[in-house]
Amino acid sequence: MNAATRVAYGEALVELSQTNPDVVVLDADLGEATNTNKFHKACPERYFDMGISEADMMATAAGFAAAGKIPFASTFAVFAAGRAFDQVRNSIAYPNLGVKIGATHAGISVGPDGGSHQAIEDIALMRALPNMTVICPSDDVEARAATFAAVDIDGPVYLRFSRYATKTFHNDDYTFKVGKGEILREGADVALIACGLMVNEALAAAEELAGFGVSARVVNMPTIKPLDNDLVLDCARTCGKIVTCEEATIIGGLGSAVCELTARMCPVPVARLGVNDVFGKSGDVPGLFEEYGLTAAHIVKKVNSLLS
Amino acid sequence: MAQDLAAVAKQIRIDIIEETAAAGSGHPGGSLSCTDILTVLYFDKMNIDPANPRWADRDRFVLSKGHAAPALYATLAERGYFPREDLKTLRDIDSHLQGHPNMNDTPGVDMSTGSLGQGLSAANGMALAGRLDGKDYWVYCVLGDGELQEGQVWEAAMSAAHYKLDNLIAFVDHNGLQIDGPNDAVMTVNPIDEKFAAFGWHVQVIDGSDLEAISAAIDAAKAETGRPSVIVCETVKGKGVSFMENQVGWHGKAPDAAQAEQALAELAAE
Numbered sequence: 420m421n422a423a424t425r426v427a428y429g430e431a432l433v434e435l436s437q438t439n440p441d442v443v444v445l446d447a448d449l450g451e452a453t454n455t456n457k458f459h460k461a462c463p464e465r466y467f468d469m470g471i472s473e474a475d476m477m478a479t480a481a482g483f484a485a486a487g488k489i490p491f492a493s494t495f496a497v498f499a500a501g502r503a504f505d506q507v508r509n510s511i512a513y514p515n516l517g518v519k520i521g522a523t524h525a526g527i528s529v530g531p532d533g534g535s536h537q538a539i540e541d542i543a544l545m546r547a548l549p550n551m552t553v554i555c556p557s558d559d560v561e562a563r564a565a566t567f568a569a570v571d572i573d574g575p576v577y578l579r580f581s582r583y584a585t586k587t588f589h590n591d592d593y594t595f596k597v598g599k600g601e602i603l604r605e606g607a608d609v610a611l612i613a614c615g616l617m618v619n620e621a622l623a624a625a626e627e628l629a630g631f632g633v634s635a636r637v638v639n640m641p642t643i644k645p646l647d648n649d650l651v652l653d654c655a656r657t658c659g660k661i662v663t664c665e666e667a668t669i670i671g672g673l674g675s676a677v678c679e680l681t682a683r684m685c686p687v688p689v690a691r692l693g694v695n696d697v698f699g700k701s702g703d704v705p706g707l708f709e710e711y712g713l714t715a716a717h718i719v720k721k722v723n724s725l726l727s
Numbered sequence: 728m729a730q731d732l733a734a735v736a737k738q739i740r741i742d743i744i745e746e747t748a749a750a751g752s753g754h755p756g757g758s759l760s761c762t763d764i765l766t767v768l769y770f771d772k773m774n775i776d777p778a779n780p781r782w783a784d785r786d787r788f789v790l791s792k793g794h795a796a797p798a799l800y801a802t803l804a805e806r807g808y809f810p811r812e813d814l815k816t817l818r819d820i821d822s823h824l825q826g827h828p829n830m831n832d833t834p835g836v837d838m839s840t841g842s843l844g845q846g847l848s849a850a851n852g853m854a855l856a857g858r859l860d861g862k863d864y865w866v867y868c869v870l871g872d873g874e875l876q877e878g879q880v881w882e883a884a885m886s887a888a889h890y891k892l893d894n895l896i897a898f899v900d901h902n903g904l905q906i907d908g909p910n911d912a913v914m915t916v917n918p919i920d921e922k923f924a925a926f927g928w929h930v931q932v933i934d935g936s937d938l939e940a941i942s943a944a945i946d947a948a949k950a951e952t953g954r955p956s957v958i959v960c961e962t963v964k965g966k967g968v969s970f971m972e973n974q975v976g977w978h979g980k981a982p983d984a985a986q987a988e989q990a991l992a993e994l995a996a997e
Contacts (some may be wrong), residue, residue, distance in 0.1 A: 482852020
């Protein structure tokens with residue numbers, strides 16, 4: 420409850436250790452941070468620390484998958500998608516091997532570690548890979564569900580988790596569907612399509628907008644690839660204006676995916692809220708979100724300028 | 728057996744020339760240099776079944792130096808994984824024989840490779856999986872010498888020793904050359920044997936064109952326990968074709984019709 424999605428991921432792996440004998444877990448000396456250490460304790464014979472060698476880890480995971488296992492490979496998002504990009508591309512995505520990349524510490528919300536560790540480009544990088552499913556859970560309930568769902572996806576999966584704790588808003592009876600978004604709040608003036616930590620911000624923004632008589636639909640879009648095209652187009656047709664919200668660069672991620680679709684099928688104004696093509700920096704998360712324009716107030720401002 | 732293997736190796740070399748000539752592109756030099764290793768593995772040592780390329784208990788092979796695909800394809804074809812006549816379709820748009828090995832397209836290919844430095848890691852993963860499953864299959868991996876410049880190779884070397892992968896046997900096709908020149912002129916890789924030894928491996932250095940020596944080295948490697956084994960094979964790039972032997976230029980250039988004819992004549996006369 421109200422846990423960081425990386426924590427829910429670690430706990431989900433422990434559940435998998437009991438239900439699925441083919442699951443193995445790899446990490447790159449970050450088990451305590453990524454929470455894969457929980458699986459390590461529960462099931463040490465199926466846990467493989469590869470040391471600070473992310474490229475080796477990803478290709479080793481590929482070898483496990485080729486030999487019939489279901490490997491979860493974890494490290495920080497910046498290293499998973501960035502440092503080991505060629506390995507993810509050539510050893511995992513190109514041969515379509517079912518490696519599940521549990522990438523934690525994504526986005527600005529990494530906080531004090533600073534810009535070198537705050538992955539803003541990982542969604543864009545992973546989205547550009549054929550065969551890759553890209554999922555960004557919004558709370559711990561969804562993170563757990565997405566981890567289980569990844570096992571059943573045929574092929575590689577990129578799971579984006581956060582270091583920072585999130586307010587839980589899904590009930591325990593929530594059914595997560597890969598490739599499907601969910602309407603959390605109905606509205607007709609604008610659609611806020613958000614993922615990850617930004618979903619809570621979007622919900623708060625919608626509440627504030629209602630006070631000004633603006634009815635905002637809030638959509639949680641956890642799967643960025645494949646995008647829920649039907650829902651996005653419904654947002655375009657129903658609301659006529661869209662603001663996308665992601666804790667990532669506005670280049671190449673959720674916002675771009677939405678623009679690519681609407682431009683082709685139903686051109687409407689789309690404003691992308693996210694990191695504006697700059698690197699992160701050290702700081703406290705609330706302060707950083709304020710500085711990088713990732714708060715409910717910023718979403719409200721974006722909506723107002725879109726509507727004016 | 729030795730006489731048979733020599734005949735197979737010769738046929739694989741003929742196939743390599745025919746493949747690359749038909750394709751008009753490809754990597755004959757480094758394919759010819761590792762032919763003897765592949766011959767011994769696929770025709771003498773490996774526990775495999777061409778009729779069941781995905782047999783769960785099979786020995787695995789990873790061609791980490793994926794550009795030597797013509798050698799692998801020729802070996803697989805001669806071993807019965809797919810028809811020999813497919814070989815002349817190498818790199819064609821409709822062919823299952825991709826420029827670099829594709830495990831989803833070609834029967835008998837255990838891992839897709841092409842981007843250097845990644846195959847040993849994948850081989851490690853297979854070896855670990857085999858051990859986890861309580862199976863006794865062997866995992867073999869062939870690396871290039873220039874490939875050892877990729878840092879990931881050493882990450883994988885570290886891992887293999889750490890995890891005591893004694894069901895893994897790697898080979899280095901040490902032909903001394905890469906694209907921009909001899910290895911040590913581009914970026915020093917020697918001494919290869921000392922490097923692997925320092926990483927905790929069992930090391931042998933042999934004549935990589937000697938089928939008997941390759942066979943004996945594999946047996947010696949199999950007898951090792953508690954650590955992975957590497958067999959550094961002193962080879963000749965372009966082996967078998969006089970104008971290709973030890974020539975940097977034949978790394979990634981296909982022979983034209985006249986050159987192919989000469990090469991095939993030489994190989995036939997062996």
